[in-house]
Amino acid sequence: xxxxxxxxxxxxxxxxxxxxxxxxxxxxxxxxxxxxxxxxxxxxxxxxxxxxxxxxxxxxxxxxxxxxxxxxxxxxxxxxxxxxxxxxxxxxxxxxxxxxxxxxxxxxxxxxxxx
Numbered sequence: 001x002x003x004x005x006x007x008x009x010x011x012x013x014x015x016x017x018x019x020x021x022x023x024x025x026x027x028x029x030x031x032x033x034x035x036x037x038x039x040x041x042x043x044x045x046x047x048x049x050x051x052x053x054x055x056x057x058x059x060x061x062x063x064x065x066x067x068x069x070x071x072x073x074x075x076x077x078x079x080x081x082x083x084x085x086x087x088x089x090x091x092x093x094x095x096x097x098x099x100x101x102x103x104x105x106x107x108x109x110x111x112x113x114x115x
Contacts, residue, residue: 042081042082043072043074043079043080043081043082044079044080044082044085045077045078045079045080046060046061046078046080048080049069049080049085052085052110052113053085053088053089053106053109053110054105054106054109054110054113055102055106059102060080063088064078064080068084068088069081069084069085069088070083070084088106089106089107089110090107091107
């Protein structure tokens with residue numbers, strides 16, 4: 001999500017929606033949506049992404065460095081996009097053998113957590 005889009009969402013949001021956006025920016029919740037309401041617009045913290053994928057924070061940083069997860073920089077704070085997490089889980093991101101094993105394990109954990 002572009003910074004301009006996020007700023008526009010904050011400026012036009014109701015007070016309740018502003019509080020929700022502030023919680024997302026602070027990383028207090030992995031399930032809150034931005035003002036657009038689209039799943040692809042969700043942003044989660046590094047720790048939130050680690051919880052969703054049942055991986056360690058260092059692994060998440062490695063996935064970001066190898067461009068297997070996309071991030072948005074909000075005032076120096078990295079947030080991982082839900083779209084990239086879903087693509088990673090679905091195996092749509094380029095992967096080597098080791099990452100393919102991580103994807104398989106993450107799919108299993110995601111399915112278990114979702115059920």
